Amino acid sequence: MTRPPPADRLATHTVENQPGAPPPPDLWVGDAPLRAGVAAQDGDAAAVAAAAARFGSAEARRDGEEARRDAPRLALFDRGGRRLDEVRFAPGYHALMQAGMEAGYAAAAWEGRPGGHVAHAAMVYLLSQVEPGVCCPLTMTYAGVPALQADAELAEAWVPKLTARAYDPAIAPIGAKRAATLGMAMTEKQGGSDVRANTTRAAPDGDLWRLTGHKWFCSAPMSDGFLTLAQTEAGLTCFLVPRWLEGARNAIRLQRLKDKLGNRANASAEIEYQGAVAHRLGEAGQGVRTIIRMVHHTRLDTAMAPAGLMRAALTEALWWVEGRRAFQKRLIDQPLMRAVLADLALDWEGALAAGLRAARAFDGADEGDRALARISVALAKYVSNKRAVPVIGEAMEVMGGMGYVEDTPLPMLYREAPLNGIWEGSGNVICLDILRTLAREPVAAEALEAEFDAVEGAEPAFDAARAAHRARWPGLPPEGEARWFAESLGALFTAAVLIRTAPEPVASGYARTRLGAPRGLMPGAVAGLDEGAILERLAAG
Structure with missing residues (x-):
């Protein structure tokens, strides 16, 4: 029956001149830059298209x-006062976890098919929009x-469950589950990013270990390990650290859930290990070297997610301006509105292209690929994360008061925007890592x-900016200039990818407005963009 x-x-x-809620977009057919980007980076397009249909x-x-x-919701005790240390989630959370696992979000990169990391990165982009x-x-x-590869026995027990295209939220030890999820708990109060200041202690207990200490942030505390x-x-x-033992609960005590700005569907907790059973992974004393393989791969996802958040915000803004009129014209036909949206769209396209290029480097097998992946x-x-907050804020402003209310997804997207810039290394940490890597x-x-070198001579603005970068920093900069240096180098990298993979209006527009040409500081304070071509990319499938 028709509603x-x-x-x-x-x-x-x-009620008129009020666009209704947009229909669910086709996240694959309706996203020409995504399709082109996956193809340019040799990703598994079929896997991405299937995930897009489900997530969208x-x-x-x-x-x-x-x-x-x-x-x-935190459930610390049962009705008789026995410890549970569980988190309860809405059915919708479990449904999306199932959708993600079955689509191959965790598995695609490790199944041996070409373009697996590109497909995974594209799934991050897609699910971040939802x-x-x-x-x-x-x-x-x-x-x-990859971190579990440090121990063949642990990898044999855990990796098949982590890469299973299934979701199993049952409270049971790993051997009794058809699929599993994995979390991380590094941060402590006194150290933050300086994990070498951690005070959690590990004591040997036969072939196992017992951990005692407090962790200030534990993401996804219902993970299986x-x-x-x-120390x-x-x-x-x-x-x-396994979450569940045979016939018992491991001594992992949840202290509280973090009351976060955003990311509200996900639980982040403070936990204590009170003699928790643990398996050593990797060499003793080499903890950072072992766990950094996990951090390296999570950083790929923090590089991709802002592109998805920007895409979702711009999709809403475009729907609004195409359906709203002011001063006898549609908003999309107003020259200043077109300038703002086109400028914002360049940041989204740049973030998408740069993330997919990094993902392709993860798919590579030689040392050059691995090195390019790291930098x-x-x-x-x-x-991309530094651009996400202002882009989403401007998209909210495009919609006026409607963008500020929870009837639209803009408030949620705005709350999410800072997260990936903080998670897995905030801005200063990342900039210093860039200097160390180089x-x-x-x-x-x-x-x-x-x-x-591959794009030298293709775009004058790029060539001029590259020369200016080399002149300003013939070697590595002093630490106090690390952000300036990283911003310049990151914009050059993004422009180089766009020059190779995007149409001229996008690639040239990005290079000319992000690499030193005169412009204002605010979004839309530009001139000379091919706004029609750029906005067509945003709107057209």
Whole structure:
């Protein structure tokens, strides 16, 4: 039966000039830059298209709304006072976790098919447009696989469950589950990003270990296991802590859930290990070296997610301006509005292109690819996340008061916008990592220069900016200039990718407005863009 439309003739007025909610977009057919980007980076297009169909459905969007509305709840005890240390989630959360796992969010990169990391990165982009909160546990499950390779026995037991295209939220030990998820718990109060200041202790207990200490942030505390860091006599060491034991609950005590700005569908907790059983992972005293493989892969997802958030915000803004009139013209036909939207769209296209190029480097097999993956993911994470907040804020302003109310997804997207810039290394940490990588790994600098050499002579603005960068920093900059240096290098990397993969109006527009040409500081304070071509990319499938 056809559902009747809402009444628009009310007692005091007729509702008009108010665009309704947009229909669920086709996240694959309706996103020409995504399709082109996946093809340019040799990604598994069929896998991405299938994931897009599932994530973009009306049902998935309702699941996301439910997961945010019915926030995770902490259940510390049962009715008799026995410890539970569980988090309860809405059915919509579990439905999206199932959708993500079955689509291959955690598995696609490790199944041996070409373009697996590109497909995974595209899934991050897609699901971030629907419900970013479930991306956290899915991302860590994906990223834990390479870290577990440090121990063949643990990898044999855990990796098949982490890469299963299934979702199993049952409270049971790993051997009794058909699929599993993995979390991470590194941060402590006194150290923050300086994990070497951690005080959690590990004591040997036969072939196992017992951990005692407090973790200030534990993402996804209902995961089946956690990679964590603790001090041994040999120094900081990595451990795998199973959530559930045979016939018992591991001594992982949830203290509270964090009351966060955004990411509300996901639970983040403070936890204590009170003699928790753990398996050592990797060499004693080499904890950072072991767990950094997980961090490296989670950073790919923090570089991709802002592109998805920007895309979702701009999709809403475009729907609004195409259906809203002011001063006898549609908003989309107003020259200033077109300038603003076209300028914002360049940041979205740049973030998408840079993230997919970094993902392709993750798919590579030689040392040059691995080096490019290390430097490019840091550059993309830094630049794209710094652009996400103002882009989404401007998209909200485009919609006026409607963009500020929870009837639209803009408030949710705005709350999410800062997260990926903080998670897995805030801006200063990433910029210093960029300097360290270039100082210690000449092959990383060589791989980046090869990316730039490939487009030399194709765009004058790029060539001029590259020369200016070299003149300003003939070597590495002093630490106090690390942000300036990273911003410049990240914009060059993004422009180089666009020059190779995007149409001229987008590539040239990005290069001319982001690489030193005169312009204002605010979005839309530009001139000379081919606004029609850029906005067509935003609107057309």
